[in-house]
Amino acid sequence: MEVINPATEERIATLTEDNAQSLREKWQRLKAAQPAWQARPLEERIAVVKKFSALLEAHTATLSQVLTSEVGKPLSQSANEIRGAIGRISWLTANAAKYLGDEVMSETADMEERIVYEPLGVIANISAWNYPYLVGVNVFVPALLAGNAVLYKPSEYASLTGLEIERLWKEAGLDSDLFLTAIGTGTVGAAILDMPFDGYYFTGSYKTGHFIYNKVAAKMVPCQCELGGKDPLYVAADVADIAAVAAATADGAFYNNGQSCCSVERIYVHEHQYDAYVDAFVKELTSWKTGAPTEEGVYFGPLTRKEQIAVLNGQIEDAVRKGATIITGGKKAAGKGYYFEPTVLTNVTADMLVMKEESFGPVIGIMKVKDDAAAIAQMKDTEYGLTAAVYSSDPERAAAILQQVDAGTGYWNCCDRVSAALPWSGRNHSGFGATLSHSGLRAFTKTKAYHLRKQS
Numbered sequence: 001m002e003v004i005n006p007a008t009e010e011r012i013a014t015l016t017e018d019n020a021q022s023l024r025e026k027w028q029r030l031k032a033a034q035p036a037w038q039a040r041p042l043e044e045r046i047a048v049v050k051k052f053s054a055l056l057e058a059h060t061a062t063l064s065q066v067l068t069s070e071v072g073k074p075l076s077q078s079a080n081e082i083r084g085a086i087g088r089i090s091w092l093t094a095n096a097a098k099y100l101g102d103e104v105m106s107e108t109a110d111m112e113e114r115i116v117y118e119p120l121g122v123i124a125n126i127s128a129w130n131y132p133y134l135v136g137v138n139v140f141v142p143a144l145l146a147g148n149a150v151l152y153k154p155s156e157y158a159s160l161t162g163l164e165i166e167r168l169w170k171e172a173g174l175d176s177d178l179f180l181t182a183i184g185t186g187t188v189g190a191a192i193l194d195m196p197f198d199g200y201y202f203t204g205s206y207k208t209g210h211f212i213y214n215k216v217a218a219k220m221v222p223c224q225c226e227l228g229g230k231d232p233l234y235v236a237a238d239v240a241d242i243a244a245v246a247a248a249t250a251d252g253a254f255y256n257n258g259q260s261c262c263s264v265e266r267i268y269v270h271e272h273q274y275d276a277y278v279d280a281f282v283k284e285l286t287s288w289k290t291g292a293p294t295e296e297g298v299y300f301g302p303l304t305r306k307e308q309i310a311v312l313n314g315q316i317e318d319a320v321r322k323g324a325t326i327i328t329g330g331k332k333a334a335g336k337g338y339y340f341e342p343t344v345l346t347n348v349t350a351d352m353l354v355m356k357e358e359s360f361g362p363v364i365g366i367m368k369v370k371d372d373a374a375a376i377a378q379m380k381d382t383e384y385g386l387t388a389a390v391y392s393s394d395p396e397r398a399a400a401i402l403q404q405v406d407a408g409t410g411y412w413n414c415c416d417r418v419s420a421a422l423p424w425s426g427r428n429h430s431g432f433g434a435t436l437s438h439s440g441l442r443a444f445t446k447t448k449a450y451h452l453r454k455q456s
Contacts, residue, residue: 001014001015001016001017001156001159001183001184003070003159005069005070006070006071006072006301006302006303006304006306006337006338007072007293007294007301007302007336007337007338008336008337009336009337012069012070013159013160015159015160015183016183017188018182018184018191019188020191023151023182023188023192023195024195026180027122027151027195027196029177029180030122030151030177030178030180031122031149033175033177033178034119034121034122034147034148034149034178037144037147037149040147042096042097042101042145043097045096045145046093046096046097046145048173048174049089049092049093049141049144049145049172050089050093051172051173052089052168052169052172052174053086053089053090053093054172055171055172056082056085056086056168057082057086059168060079061079063082063133063161063164064078064082065078065294066160066161067081067082067161068293068294068301070160070161071129071130071132071157071161071304072257072293072301072302072303072337072338073256073293073301073304074293074295074298074300074301075294076298077256081131081133081134082133084133085133085136085137087420088134088137088138088141088420088436089137089141091420091421092141092142092145092420092441095438095441096142096145096441098438099117099438099441100117100145100146100441100442102115102116102117103115109454110453110454111451111452111454112450112452112454113450113451113452114449114450114452115447115449115450116447116448116450117146117445117447118147118445118446118448119143119146119147119148119444119446120148120198120199120221120222120444120445121148121197121198121199122148122149122150122151122197122198123139123143123148123149123150123151123197123198123199123201123444124150124151124153124192124197124199124200125139125140125143125150125151125152125153125201126153126189126192126200126201126202126203126204127139127153127154127158127162127202127203128155128158128204129154129157129304130256130259130260130304132154132155132158132161132162132165133161133165134418135203135226136152136154136162136165138226138424138435138436138440139201139203139435139444140152140165140179142440142441142443142444143201143444144174144178144179145441146441146442146444146445148198148444149178149179150178150179151180151181151197152166152180152181152182153182153183153184153188153189154181154183155204156183156184156185156186157304157305159183162183163181166179166180166181186208189208190215193212193215197221198221198222199221199222199223199224199444200212200216200222200224201224201433201435201443202223202224202225203227203261204226204227205228205358206227206228206358206384206429206431209225209227212225213225222443223433224431224432224434224435224443225432225433226424226425226426226430226433226435227384227386227426227429228261228360228384228386228429228430229261229262229263229358229385229386230265230266230355230356230358230382230384231263231265231384231386231389231407231415232264232265232267232379232382232388232405233249233253233266233267233268233388233389233390233391233411233415234267234268234270234369234372234379234389234401235249235267235268235269235270235273235277236270236273236372236375236390236391236392236393236394236397236401237270237272237273237371238392238394238397239273239391239392240393242273242276242277242280243280245277245280245391246277246280246281246283247284248414248415249264249281249389249391249415250281250284250285251416252389252415253267253416254285254288254299254342254362254364257300257301257302257304257340257361258360258362258363258364259303259304259360259361261386261430262386262415262416262418263360263416264364264389264415264416265358265359265364266354266355266364266365266367266378267364267365267367268366268367268368268369268374268375268378268379269367269368269369270368270370270375271368274366274368277366278344278346278366281366282328285328285342285344286328288300288342290333290339290341300339301339302337302338302339303338303339303361305338308340308360308361309340311359311360311361312340312359312361312362313331313332314353315352315354315363316330316331316343316345316354316363318352318353318354319345319348319352322349322351322352323347324346324347324348324349324354324365325345325346325347326344326345327344327346328341328342328343329342329344329362329363330343340363341362342362342363343363344366345364345365345366346365346366348365348366349367350367350378350381352365355367356382358384372397372401375401376401376404376405379401379405380404380406384426384428384429384430385405385406385407385426385427385428385429386407386408386409386427386430386431387408387410387411387415388402388405388407388409388410388411389410389411389412389414390402390412390413391412391413395412398412406427406428407427408423408426408427408434409422409424409425418436419436420436421437422436422437423435423436423439424437424440425439
């Protein structure tokens with residue numbers, strides 16, 4: 001399997017893909033090693049995870065170089081991702097004992113009722129390329145803290161990073177048979193679904209998540225799917241500093257080239273704010289530098305996947321054919337690499353693909369709405385349900401709007417952010433299950449109820 005640098009289109013590595021036999025051997029190793037890990041006290045498991053986190057911090061510069069070389073994000077954004085992962089690990093390790101330890105629910109003179117959180121066993125983590133550290137940490141860290149063993153399949157577009165993660169776990173002192181990496185394309189992922197894992201955790205597209213869920217349903221084991229989004233954002237009439245809001249929401253739409261499941265994907269602006277917002281948005285956007293992701297000050301690197309260029313072209317062509325106006329951008333950038341011009345479309349309508357289907361790239365449609373009711377109707381018009389954002393000076397107004405939108409996360413005067421203390425979950429085509437928070441720590445466990453009668 002060739003690993004291609006999306007900025008240069010040059011091959012940077014050739015890796016050997018796993019096959020059915022190597023996957024079976026890895027599963028057997030994981031299965032054999034897991035009971036001893038489960039038997040270790042939680043505080044010892046926490047110590048290993050903290051050592052892994054310390055190694056991430058110590059090697060951030062090198063790890064960022066590897067990540068940038070294969071996914072194309074600017075070095076500063078790669079470093080930000082690793083620092084974000086370290087922050088999440090800090091919360092998870094600090095709260096592991098609280099949420100994974102035994103819970104005494106009631107106790108009387110002769111009876112104690114207790115909940116024990118046991119690990120599932122050996123879990124499969126089929127992960128994503130856009131934030132391999134962040135979405136990986138969401139799964140494999142709480143899974144290991146809970147006492148599971150992990151088969152980690154990074155995306156084929158982030159395989160070098162996956163191998164670095166495996167190396168650091170070994171360096172941190174984790175048994176070499178407790179975290180193993182599966183290398184390959186979708187055929188390797190499909191082979192994993194045929195194996196007897198005790199849980200499946202996937203991050204990626206709705207199409208693939210739907211396939212995985214159907215494939216493993218008969219096993220009757222936990223399956224969580226963190227899928228895509230078509231995340232709406234509304235700028236209300238009462239926003240005071242429209243330039244600041246435009247700058248913040250432009251970053252929410254275009255950070256990591258828009259290749260985030262929680263990126264702002266469609267924007268609705270009250271008609272009283274619309275012209276000023278669009279002007280400020282475009283001014284902010286066009287001030288950001290495009291270039292080689294290893295250069296200082298670059299905000300836009302290449303797309304990670306060459307195939308996404310055709311998706312973006314199709315959305316833009318559809319929008320223009322239906323009456324949209326290209327304010328800036330609109331096509332692939334000239335020269336080598338998978339660069340795409342940051343694109344803003346106005347005069348958009350709800351029937352355009354750019355307002356319906358996930359773009360996962362530097363393209364945004366901005367629609368004028370006459371009032372809150374119109375904005376709510378547009379925000380709700382989707383099959384997805386990951387995040388929704390409202391910018392308003394009135395918290396009650398924002399809350400009333402967000403309560404009507406069926407999404408796993410609501411933002412008021414912010415967007416495109418994740419907190420380890422809060423559950424990360426989707427609705428409808430954005431998936432099901434939760435990572436992070438107490439929900440995410442317990443997502444890799446099965447409960448056992450103990451009724452303990454005391455001897456008189």
